[in-house]
Amino acid sequence: xxxxxxATVPSAMGSPAPREMQRSECVLGFIPVIYYSALLCVxxxxxxxxxxxxxxxVMRTQKALYVYLLALTGADILTQLFIVxxxxxxxxxxxxxxxxxxxxxxxxxxxxxxxxxxxxxxxxLTVDRYVALCHPLQHRRLSYPGxxxxxxxxxxxxxxxxxxxxxxxxxxxxxxxxxxxxxxALIWTHVTIIYFLPCAIxxxxxxxxxxxxxxxxxxxxxxxxxxxxxxxxxxxVTSSFCVLWAPRTGVVIYHLYVASVRSDWxxxxxxxxxxxxxxxNTAVNFFLYCxxxxxxxxxxxxxxxxxxxxxxxxxTAPPGPGQAPGHAQSTSSLSCAPKRPxxxxxxxxxxxxxxxGPA
Numbered sequence: 602x603x604x605x606x607x608a609t610v611p612s613a614m615g616s617p618a619p620r621e622m623q624r625s626e627c628v629l630g631f632i633p634v635i636y637y638s639a640l641l642c643v644x645x646x647x648x649x650x651x652x653x654x655x656x657x658x659v660m661r662t663q664k665a666l667y668v669y670l671l672a673l674t675g676a677d678i679l680t681q682l683f684i685v686x687x688x689x690x691x692x693x694x695x696x697x698x699x700x701x702x703x704x705x706x707x708x709x710x711x712x713x714x715x716x717x718x719x720x721x722x723x724x725x726l727t728v729d730r731y732v733a734l735c736h737p738l739q740h741r742r743l744s745y746p747g748x749x750x751x752x753x754x755x756x757x758x759x760x761x762x763x764x765x766x767x768x769x770x771x772x773x774x775x776x777x778x779x780x781x782x783x784x785x786a787l788i789w790t791h792v793t794i795i796y797f798l799p800c801a802i803x804x805x806x807x808x809x810x811x812x813x814x815x816x817x818x819x820x821x822x823x824x825x826x827x828x829x830x831x832x833x834x835x836x837x838v839t840s841s842f843c844v845l846w847a848p849r850t851g852v853v854i855y856h857l858y859v860a861s862v863r864s865d866w867x868x869x870x871x872x873x874x875x876x877x878x879x880x881x882n883t884a885v886n887f888f889l890y891c892x893x894x895x896x897x898x899x900x901x902x903x904x905x906x907x908x909x910x911x912x913x914x915x916x917t918a919p920p921g922p923g924q925a926p927g928h929a930q931s932t933s934s935l936s937c938a939p940k941r942p943x944x945x946x947x948x949x950x951x952x953x954x955x956x957x958g959p960a
Contacts, residue, residue: 628866629873634694636877637685644685644884648678651887654900657910662896665749666831669726670890672753673838676719676760677883683712685880698772706768713791714764718757719883720799723838725752730835731806735813763794773853773862773872780857788857796850803839810835834893838886845882849875 655671658664687708692698698705729749733740770791771784780788810832852875856862862872890897903910 628870633873633877634690637689637694637880640880640884641681641685641690644681645678647884647887648674648681650901650904651890652678653904654897657900657904658896659746661911663746665729665744665746666726668746668749668753669722669729672756673719673722673726673886676715676722676757677886679715680719680880680883683708683715685883688712689876705772706770709770710764710768712764713767713770714761717763717794718760720795720842721756721760722753723842724799724802725749725756727803727806727835727839730832731810734810734832766790773856779861785857788853792850792853796846800843803843807836807839830893830895834889837889837893841885841889842882845878845885849879851875 652671652674655667655674658667659671692700692705692708729740729744732743767787769783770787771780814832848871852868852872856868856872860868862869891901902908
């Protein structure tokens, strides 16, 4: 990343080596090192503040939404630790990747695992919002913190397993020669897991959510319904990911089929800039949450002012198999309608039940 000398490797006969064997020039110099250092200095404290605030919201509201957001924040912290700090700063800037190959490959597995977890932690959040808006009765029955924690655990385990094949990932900055078939398979697996598949899920579910809200707004009998804060937060998080990760995905595919990062300084420059944009995604969610969520802003203020957390909401168990979905307490932030009086079956000679009130 910081090798800015374009040294030509001589061949055995003293003539210049082929173009594929030349190392491309890094025109950014020390700018990536300064950028990633600043990103760590800002992103890590901000993500820790986000995690503490979301933990308070989880304990106070017992909503599955904040469990998913807390998992996303934890994955962002792991990404900053393994990719930004260990990968870019320590291995590349400090040690110039002069470390044992086995250690490099093990760190590569952790980097890809953290990266996959940071992306796929947003998928259950999107599914939860889709079910809350399009199938509210099922959402009251299915969405609760215990189930959300189990889903998050499965996502993190699968992310760790998905990082194992990238033990054989080639260093794009140092790979001499054209990518092999194994490199092509790993690159396409990577861009599918990290971009194409989650973006397809985000596009489909977010489109259904927007169409659902538009249909409710257009129906004459139904009252007009604006875009909720939770839905706006979801659209902001997923849209920022799709925009910031698109350049890196394009550059990696370009490296595979057109020109390698090592041989062309322009591809090298594009790859460095694309990585910088992609890592920015690990530090922007805090500002998106503050912009779209009033409870999150209030909780952040309490944390910064060292105020004690309000009393926790009572824990509610998920509804049993024989319990009606309507009797389950809603964990969706969109479900804020007043509760209806519950009526028991009475003989026809008795008057109809009324809402309980003071005698």
